[in-house]
Structures are given as C-alpha cells and as structure tokens.
Amino acid sequence: MSRTEIRITGFGGQGVVLAGYIIGRACAIEAGRHATLIQSFGPEARGSACSATLAVCDTEVLYPYIQRPDIFVVMSGEGYERYRAELKDDGVLIYEKDLVHPTPGAPDKAPLRLREGPAGPRAYGIPSTRIAESLGRAMVQNIVMVGFFTAVTQLVSRAQMRAAVQASVPPGTEELNLKAFDAGCAFFDTTYGEAAQSPALPASG
Amino acid sequence: MNTGNAELGTTGAGPGPADAAPEEHPIAPYVRMDRMPHIWCPTCGIGTVVKCFATALGETGVDLDKVAVVSGIGCTGRVAGYMKLDGFHTTHGRAIPFATGLKLGRPELHVTVFSGDGDLVGIGGNHFIHAARRNMDLLVILVNNFIYGMTGGQNAPTTPLTAKTSTMPFGNFERPFNLAHLAASCGASYVARWTCLHVRQLTWGLKDAIQRRGFRFVEVIAPCSTLYARLNKLGTGFNLMQFYHDNAEVRHGADTREVDIGFQDKIVCGKFVDDPRPTFLEMMDEHYRKILGDKYVPMPPAGGFIPDPDSCGNPDPNRHRDGAAASPRGPTP
Amino acid sequence: MRADPAGVLTGVHYLDGDFACGEGAMAAGCRFVAGYPITPSTEVVERIARRFPRMGGTFVQMEDELASMAAVVGASWTGTKSMTVTSGPGFSLMMENIGLAVMMETPCVVVNVQRGGPSTGLPTMVGQADMMQARWGSHGDYELIALCPQSPQEAFDLTIDAFNLSEQYRVPVLVMMDECVGHMTEKVIVRPAEDIEVVPRRLTAAPRGEFQPYRVDGRPVPEFARAGDGYRFHTTGLTHDERGYPVMNAECQEKCVRRLVDKIRGSAEQIVRFEEEGTEGADIVVVCYGITARVARLAVHLARERGVKAGVLRLVVVWPFPEQRIRELARHIRAFVVPEINYGQIVLEVERCAAGQAAVVPVPHGGGGVHDPSAICQSILRAAQ
Incomplete structure (x- = not known):
C-alpha cells in the first residue's frame, strides 16, 4: 500500500490547518483516496508554531500519525527548525521563500539535499506571502501555498485540488481563493519551468 | 379553580369507594393521597408550604397537566413525590439543572423547583446562582429550616451565627447566606420571603410568582422542631411559630442587603424584587430571530420530541411539532 | 422510523470525529444538548450550537458537568432526545446523574472524548483509560451500554446507534471516543435521511388513570410518558415500585434493581x-x-x-x-x-x-x-x- 506522509507547519494565523484540510479533502473526496488529517491543538493552534499532518493512502489509513514525512511544507522559520530533522532523506521540502531559509546539510540534522535546477530539485521555495499580498489579501497565503504544493507534488490533479479549495473556503471568498490557488500553480510553472521535471512522489510502506 | 384540572386520573386514585368516602380534603386533587401519611415530623413546616402551593395552583387556574415539580434530596426533597403532578425526585443539589432541562426540552411547561436550603444553596449553590443569572423560567420554592434535617441536624449554609447544629456543637461560626440578596444580586426576576405562619400571604405570594416568568425565588422560613428547635432549646414547633408571629416583619420592596437573618432575630418578609425582565428563552429567541431571521427554527412549545408517524401511542396529535412549529416558545401568560 | 431530514447533513464530508459525532446526534433526532467546555470534546457542542437554531434544537452551556448531565436527564423526560459531551474530568462529575438516568430509566447519550488522565492529565492528547469508569463509575449496581468508534465515520454512525440503543433499552448510552478519533479528520459519508433508521421514543397509549411508569408486564422495558402529557407520574432516584413510588426494603430493591440489570444482561447477545x-x-x-x-x-x-x-x-x-x-x-x-x-x-x-x-x-x-x-x-x- 502506498502511503504519503505530509507535515505542514507555520505560525498561528497563517491557515496551516485549512491548508491541510484542503489537501486532505482533495485526496479523500475529490481523488477517492484515504487521507487522515491530524492538527495540533491547544494554545499553539492560536499562535506560535502550528502544525498539521496528513497520512494519504490508497487503502484505509491504519496508523493515523506520521513518522517521517515525505513532504514538508513550511511557512515559518520556527516551524522549519522544529520539524526539519524528521523529513525523509529523499523527501520534498516546500517553503515560504521569504520566511524560511533552509540550511543544507546542517550538522546533527538530517541533511537536506537542496539541489537546484532542472535536474530534479528536492526543495521548492515560493514567496507565497508576497504573492498573496499582490492579490490584495495576505490571508490567502496558505492557498497560494496549496496551489504551489499541488504543482510540485502532483499528489492529486490541479482540478481536484481546486475543487477542494472551492468547497473549503468561507462562502463569498471563493473567487479570491481560487485566484490565489492559480497564482501558486503559476509560480511553479514559471519558476521551475515546463522543462523542470516534477519528482515522482516518494512512497513508503 | 379550574375544575377541568381537578380530575384525579393518574397513578394514585383517591381514597376509598365513593359511598364510604369522607369529605375530600381541599388539596386532595393536588396530592397523592395513596402516599399519605407523609414522612415529615409533627409541626414540620413543609406540609404547610405544600398546602399553600396547591391552593395557589388552584387559584391561578394553571393547567396542572403542564405543571412539573422537581425536588432534590432532603426533607423538602420529598415534595415532588407527594404532589399529584409530573414529579421528579432527583439527585442532591441538582433539582435546578434537571428542571432547566425539563423547561428547555418542553418550553410550555410550568416548572417548579421545590427543595430545601441545604439542597438548593449548599450542594446546589452553583446551579442556583447560574439559573438566576440566566433568568431561567423556573419557580424556585426554597423551604429554609436553617439546618440539614434528613441527615440529622448538621450545619447548613443558612444556619444563623451562633445557632447549634450537630456539626457545630458549640454554635455556628460560619456566616450564612442572605438568600434573598443572593438571588436578587444574581439576577432573579422575582424574590420574596415568607414564613410558614404567613399562610395567606404565602399563598398569595406563590400565586403571584406562578403568574410571572423568569427565575422566581420564594424563600419560606419553616420550623424544624425535631432538630433545629431541640438543638437550640427553642421549644416546640408551636414556639417557633410563636416566634415568627412576634418577630416577622412584612416590608415589601425591602432592600435585600438588609434582610439577612440572625439567630432568633427579626425575619423580614415580603416581596422584595418583582422585575419582569426577559427570560433565558425569550432572550435566546429574540437574539436568534435578529441574527438568523427566517432561518431560525425555534423548538416548538410542546418540545423537541419528534413523534413516530406510525405510532399510536401519542396522546394528542395537536402537540406534534409540525402543528406547533410556527407558534412562539413558552407558555402564554 | 426514518430520521428527521432537518438534522441530516446528507453528503460526503471531510470532518473530524468530534464534528461527525455532533452530526450523528442531530441525524439521530437529538434536539437538546447541555454541555460544559472541555478539551478535546468541545468541538462536538460547538458544531451543534451552530446548527441547532436552524432545526428546532436547544443547546445550553451549563455551569458545570454536574448540571449538564442533570439537564440532559430532565430534558429527556419531555421526550426530547438529549445528549451531553465531555472528557475525563467532566465524565467524573457526570457519574452521579448517569446513575440517576439509569435508575429513572432515562434514554440519553453521553459522549466521552477520552484524554490522558488521571486528574487533569493530558488535555489535548489521547487516552483510553476511562473504560472501567464507563462501566463502574457511578455508585451502586447497574448495567449500561458503551460504544467505541475507531474513525470519524464511526463517530457519526455509532452516535446514531447510541441514541437508538438508549431508546430501545431506556439506559444512558456512552460513546467512548478518544482524542485521536475526535481530532482526526477523514471522509464521512452522511446518508440521506430516508436511509437512516432511528428508534423513536415509545410513548404509552395507556389511559391516564391506568399508567404506571415502571410497570413492565413481562417486557424488559416499561412504556414512557412525557412530562406535560397529563399522566402526572412520579419518578425518583430512590428504589421504587411500578408506580415510581419509593419503597425502602430489600424486596423492592431486588425487584427494581434486578430488572435494571437484567434488561441489559438478558439482551447482551443482541447488544454486543x-x-x-x-x-x-x-x-x-x-x-x-x-x-x-x-x-x-x-x-x-x-x-x-x-x-x-x-x-x-x-x-x-x-x-x-x-x-x-x-x-x-x-x-x-x-x-x-x-x-x-x-x-x-x-x-x-x-x-x-x-x-x-x-x-x-x-x-x-x-x-x-x-x-x-x-x-x-x-x-x-x-x-x-
């Protein structure tokens, strides 16, 4: 059974949990797979480091928590420091370029193989906050990130994720959020190029 | 009196066949005569309060089918079992929240809480203050005998300073509650106090309270000759009644800050608060109507019960929620 | 009977276990919920508090869990299906009135989203250590029913089952969820109302003068009369006879409590x-x-x-x-x-x-x-x- 583990982290207010919810919903409902979302609770969900995890599987998710994520989505420096070590050696790092500064091969941590360029990068950065601001609302930063995530990972199709965005955001904000989603996808296309091959998702048992 | 309500038809039939029946006691329609004699001691004041409440119910003409009585534990806790109404004898201190559930589950009910001081403001004190704060539509009749009777004369949160109890054998040194002030300051819309001696005033006061809405608190000072009088060498129940006669003072509208009760001190009686402010359900209805408009579906007065369309057991199809969905909550005044 | 469509959010949802439990309750016909905030169960009542005003339900946040449970027992006596939701510390406070519900034979549902204990323990983290408390937590001898969902889908399905069992046997039914299931979000399918079977409250058809609230006539469970229907019945937490009147002796205790125990034990093979x-x-x-x-x-x-x-x-x-x-x-x-x-x-x-x-x-x-x-x-x- 193929299983993909994802951690999404950021600070409270960035919409970490909603991002996780949309990805989970796209997998479980739009793509017909199984996806279990676990979110962090308590004061941290309302500020400081916030985190959500997803286990996505073609069959029933038996173990609900993640052990070593295949995909690590980071929207804050604190979240990066806190969870960077658990990312799989061949995992994919997706990060907010202006807020997170990955340190390749830091001692005593699992080294991140940050190979740039079309040969198959494992780390993908996006200035998602700036893009969201350019759309008029910094709040949609998480949806920009979801778009970028979709383009990078191809975990589900862009249409499936787009449907999940539409179904999950507050009524009346769909248009802005879909615009944010598309902007995230577009950033991937222009920055990492048509030629850039997206990595096949690493799978683990 | 609403004669339509005087039918006896419930669990306890009246005493004896008709040909041999003595003249029926005036409150027999309100009392489970098959449970008499009651457990209360001679000269206990609780029976008097029951009589006054029954008389008041009769005089208001309220539909007795819609009156529920809820009691907690203790001597007064037995009232719910003796009145021929829907009667709930619940757990110690929890009569008020139980009654809250009854009221919110079927808003058309007139729910009366009938219990003692230890039950309602000792173990149940938290529920008392919050129900008053919410102005929950309950009539709370608290029989205050200054002591825990059923368990044998222990100290109560109402025991006056220096009075002796079995757990304060050298006299009480804890300050008691001034219950009228407690209720008033928590937001009760009606606050009154009477003694068991004031049979007419108490009956009038209970009738007055039945006809109002919101959290209505009626404190009744009652003699406990078996314990309170004996432990404090105050004589018999008769002597306590004599004491009420000589020391009770009726002062309607009195400032509740000044009506605390000292040991063998004067007892201020009367209606202290009568402020018809909106009840919990009225506040809720008004708020939801304002915020949700047409989307608001209030619970029908007959309650949140969803009948089985195939059932033959429902006694009155008019009470079905569909028929009542459009009508407002709560009893019509 | 079929579920009241007003409470059924038919569709395919991505919901956490707490929300799914709330949806299950509403689908089952629950229209009264009393609760007190406690992690990790609060989301259940938050969901209900938002949806109830649109379907004729009333949620009240009580002053504590003693009050919540007492209010649920009270509301159930109006025939309104009632529930409360809590976690360990609140579950401890509810024990007294869970016992009352057992003794009065009051249908109701109590959800315990279990967290680590004892005492305040681990408020935001999973535990399953209230399982014996569920069985034995209230004093005296009794039997009740407890269900354990393993997923949000089951939190929905088993909450409906809990209401149905509580109606069928007139006992409190416990949904012994855990924090992990409560806070886990997964796909939850809510069937159309016409595909959801709910057990209605079985009201007595007895003439008013003949009704006795605990007379069973050989059945395991007595018939029910709602407060306010004119039966003017009495019920008590004391040991009682068929009329609901307190009787303080060993014979009545044997008859009263034996039946409370036997109605579950005798049907255990159907309930398990x-x-x-x-x-x-x-x-x-x-x-x-x-x-x-x-x-x-x-x-x-x-x-x-x-x-x-x-x-x-x-x-x-x-x-x-x-x-x-x-x-x-x-x-x-x-x-x-x-x-x-x-x-x-x-x-x-x-x-x-x-x-x-x-x-x-x-x-x-x-x-x-x-x-x-x-x-x-x-x-x-x-x-x-």
Whole structure:
C-alpha cells in the first residue's frame, strides 16, 4: 500500500490547518483516496508554531500519525527548525521563500539535499506571502501555498485540488481563493519551468 | 379553580369507594393521597408550604397537566413525590439543572423547583446562582429550616451565627447566606420571603410568582422542631411559630442587603424584587430571530420530541411539532 | 422510523470525529444538548450550537458537568432526545446523574472524548483509560451500554446507534471516543435521511388513570410518558415500585434493581457488537477498540508477514462485553493480546472470560500517543512462541 506522509507547519494565523484540510479533502473526496488529517491543538493552534499532518493512502489509513514525512511544507522559520530533522532523506521540502531559509546539510540534522535546477530539485521555495499580498489579501497565503504544493507534488490533479479549495473556503471568498490557488500553480510553472521535471512522489510502506 | 384540572386520573386514585368516602380534603386533587401519611415530623413546616402551593395552583387556574415539580434530596426533597403532578425526585443539589432541562426540552411547561436550603444553596449553590443569572423560567420554592434535617441536624449554609447544629456543637461560626440578596444580586426576576405562619400571604405570594416568568425565588422560613428547635432549646414547633408571629416583619420592596437573618432575630418578609425582565428563552429567541431571521427554527412549545408517524401511542396529535412549529416558545401568560 | 431530514447533513464530508459525532446526534433526532467546555470534546457542542437554531434544537452551556448531565436527564423526560459531551474530568462529575438516568430509566447519550488522565492529565492528547469508569463509575449496581468508534465515520454512525440503543433499552448510552478519533479528520459519508433508521421514543397509549411508569408486564422495558402529557407520574432516584413510588426494603430493591440489570444482561447477545478479521484458525487474537484497533490491525499485518496466525477482534460495543465470543475463542487459540491506551482495563475482562483457557497478554500504553505498531507486533510474536 502506498502511503504519503505530509507535515505542514507555520505560525498561528497563517491557515496551516485549512491548508491541510484542503489537501486532505482533495485526496479523500475529490481523488477517492484515504487521507487522515491530524492538527495540533491547544494554545499553539492560536499562535506560535502550528502544525498539521496528513497520512494519504490508497487503502484505509491504519496508523493515523506520521513518522517521517515525505513532504514538508513550511511557512515559518520556527516551524522549519522544529520539524526539519524528521523529513525523509529523499523527501520534498516546500517553503515560504521569504520566511524560511533552509540550511543544507546542517550538522546533527538530517541533511537536506537542496539541489537546484532542472535536474530534479528536492526543495521548492515560493514567496507565497508576497504573492498573496499582490492579490490584495495576505490571508490567502496558505492557498497560494496549496496551489504551489499541488504543482510540485502532483499528489492529486490541479482540478481536484481546486475543487477542494472551492468547497473549503468561507462562502463569498471563493473567487479570491481560487485566484490565489492559480497564482501558486503559476509560480511553479514559471519558476521551475515546463522543462523542470516534477519528482515522482516518494512512497513508503 | 379550574375544575377541568381537578380530575384525579393518574397513578394514585383517591381514597376509598365513593359511598364510604369522607369529605375530600381541599388539596386532595393536588396530592397523592395513596402516599399519605407523609414522612415529615409533627409541626414540620413543609406540609404547610405544600398546602399553600396547591391552593395557589388552584387559584391561578394553571393547567396542572403542564405543571412539573422537581425536588432534590432532603426533607423538602420529598415534595415532588407527594404532589399529584409530573414529579421528579432527583439527585442532591441538582433539582435546578434537571428542571432547566425539563423547561428547555418542553418550553410550555410550568416548572417548579421545590427543595430545601441545604439542597438548593449548599450542594446546589452553583446551579442556583447560574439559573438566576440566566433568568431561567423556573419557580424556585426554597423551604429554609436553617439546618440539614434528613441527615440529622448538621450545619447548613443558612444556619444563623451562633445557632447549634450537630456539626457545630458549640454554635455556628460560619456566616450564612442572605438568600434573598443572593438571588436578587444574581439576577432573579422575582424574590420574596415568607414564613410558614404567613399562610395567606404565602399563598398569595406563590400565586403571584406562578403568574410571572423568569427565575422566581420564594424563600419560606419553616420550623424544624425535631432538630433545629431541640438543638437550640427553642421549644416546640408551636414556639417557633410563636416566634415568627412576634418577630416577622412584612416590608415589601425591602432592600435585600438588609434582610439577612440572625439567630432568633427579626425575619423580614415580603416581596422584595418583582422585575419582569426577559427570560433565558425569550432572550435566546429574540437574539436568534435578529441574527438568523427566517432561518431560525425555534423548538416548538410542546418540545423537541419528534413523534413516530406510525405510532399510536401519542396522546394528542395537536402537540406534534409540525402543528406547533410556527407558534412562539413558552407558555402564554 | 426514518430520521428527521432537518438534522441530516446528507453528503460526503471531510470532518473530524468530534464534528461527525455532533452530526450523528442531530441525524439521530437529538434536539437538546447541555454541555460544559472541555478539551478535546468541545468541538462536538460547538458544531451543534451552530446548527441547532436552524432545526428546532436547544443547546445550553451549563455551569458545570454536574448540571449538564442533570439537564440532559430532565430534558429527556419531555421526550426530547438529549445528549451531553465531555472528557475525563467532566465524565467524573457526570457519574452521579448517569446513575440517576439509569435508575429513572432515562434514554440519553453521553459522549466521552477520552484524554490522558488521571486528574487533569493530558488535555489535548489521547487516552483510553476511562473504560472501567464507563462501566463502574457511578455508585451502586447497574448495567449500561458503551460504544467505541475507531474513525470519524464511526463517530457519526455509532452516535446514531447510541441514541437508538438508549431508546430501545431506556439506559444512558456512552460513546467512548478518544482524542485521536475526535481530532482526526477523514471522509464521512452522511446518508440521506430516508436511509437512516432511528428508534423513536415509545410513548404509552395507556389511559391516564391506568399508567404506571415502571410497570413492565413481562417486557424488559416499561412504556414512557412525557412530562406535560397529563399522566402526572412520579419518578425518583430512590428504589421504587411500578408506580415510581419509593419503597425502602430489600424486596423492592431486588425487584427494581434486578430488572435494571437484567434488561441489559438478558439482551447482551443482541447488544454486543464486534468485528473479526482473520480469527478463523488463528493462534493469536488481538482484542482492541477505538483508535487502538486501527494500529492493532497494522500490527497484525506485520505479524502475519512473519508467519504468525494472528487475527483481530475489534469491540464496537464494549459494554456489555462479548463474554460468549471470548470464551469460545479461548478454547481454540493460544493467546489474546490486548493493546489499550491504559495500564490494563479491558484486558481484565478478557482475562475473566478466557478463564485460564488461553493466555492473555496486555500491551499497555500510558496515553499521550497511540501504540507503536511494532510494539504490539512484538507482543504477538512473543505470545505465539
């Protein structure tokens, strides 16, 4: 059974949990797979480091928590420091370029193989906050990130994720959020190029 | 009196066949005569309060089918079992929240809480203050005998300073509650106090309270000759009644800050608060109507019960929620 | 009867266990909820508080869990299906009036989203250590029903079942969820109202003068009269006769309490519910419930890969306990392995029923997380040696 583990982290207010919810919903409902979302609770969900995890599987998710994520989505420096070590050696790092500064091969941590360029990068950065601001609302930063995530990972199709965005955001904000989603996808296309091959998702048992 | 309500038809039939029946006691329609004699001691004041409440119910003409009585534990806790109404004898201190559930589950009910001081403001004190704060539509009749009777004369949160109890054998040194002030300051819309001696005033006061809405608190000072009088060498129940006669003072509208009760001190009686402010359900209805408009579906007065369309057991199809969905909550005044 | 469509949010949702539980309650026809905030259960009532005003339901946030439970018992006597929701510390406070509900034979549902204990313990983290409290927490002798969902979908389905069982047997039914299931978001399918079977409150058709609230006439459960329907009945937490009148003697105690116990024990084989996977011809059977059941199934897969004939028996209904099935299995297998997020509770029941015929191996976990599947697997391998 193929299983993909994802951690999404950021600070409270960035919409970490909603991002996780949309990805989970796209997998479980739009793509017909199984996806279990676990979110962090308590004061941290309302500020400081916030985190959500997803286990996505073609069959029933038996173990609900993640052990070593295949995909690590980071929207804050604190979240990066806190969870960077658990990312799989061949995992994919997706990060907010202006807020997170990955340190390749830091001692005593699992080294991140940050190979740039079309040969198959494992780390993908996006200035998602700036893009969201350019759309008029910094709040949609998480949806920009979801778009970028979709383009990078191809975990589900862009249409499936787009449907999940539409179904999950507050009524009346769909248009802005879909615009944010598309902007995230577009950033991937222009920055990492048509030629850039997206990595096949690493799978683990 | 609403004669339509005087039918006896419930669990306890009246005493004896008709040909041999003595003249029926005036409150027999309100009392489970098959449970008499009651457990209360001679000269206990609780029976008097029951009589006054029954008389008041009769005089208001309220539909007795819609009156529920809820009691907690203790001597007064037995009232719910003796009145021929829907009667709930619940757990110690929890009569008020139980009654809250009854009221919110079927808003058309007139729910009366009938219990003692230890039950309602000792173990149940938290529920008392919050129900008053919410102005929950309950009539709370608290029989205050200054002591825990059923368990044998222990100290109560109402025991006056220096009075002796079995757990304060050298006299009480804890300050008691001034219950009228407690209720008033928590937001009760009606606050009154009477003694068991004031049979007419108490009956009038209970009738007055039945006809109002919101959290209505009626404190009744009652003699406990078996314990309170004996432990404090105050004589018999008769002597306590004599004491009420000589020391009770009726002062309607009195400032509740000044009506605390000292040991063998004067007892201020009367209606202290009568402020018809909106009840919990009225506040809720008004708020939801304002915020949700047409989307608001209030619970029908007959309650949140969803009948089985195939059932033959429902006694009155008019009470079905569909028929009542459009009508407002709560009893019509 | 079919569910009232007003409470059924038909569709395919991505919901956490707490929300799914709330949806299950509303679909089952629950229209009164009293609660007090406590992590990790609060989302259940938050969901309900938002949806109730649109379907004729009333939510009230009470001053504590004593009051919440008392209000639920009171509301149920109006025929309104009623529920409260809590976690460990609040569950402790509810015990008194759960006992009242048992004694008065009041249908109601209590959801406990279990967290780590004792005392304040681990408010935001998983535990399964209230399982014996669910069975024995209120004083006196009694029987009730407890269900254990393993997923948000089951939080929805079993909450409906809980209401139905509470109506059928007139007992409080406990939904013993855990923090992990409560806070886990997964796909939840809500069927159309016409596909959801709900058990209505069975009201008496007796003429007013003839109704006795606890007369059973040979049935296990008496007929119900609502407060306000003119029956003017009495009910009490005291030991009582068929009229609901207190009677203080051993004979009445035997009659009254015996029936309360027997109505569940006598129907236990209809109430118990469990799922088995690979128990046919197994040497080892893992007995599990709630979130631990999912982890245990993973462990069983691992053990089978290593050649052990292992199966799973998952308790859906935990109380009453499936004594008969455990006894049967004990005759044929080598050992039961019982992982649970406590230091040994349900394992005691397994031990009791196995009665020495099969070994019983506990796999305890103190809470704050779920088992490592390999730890359960190791226990299976050891038990198989």
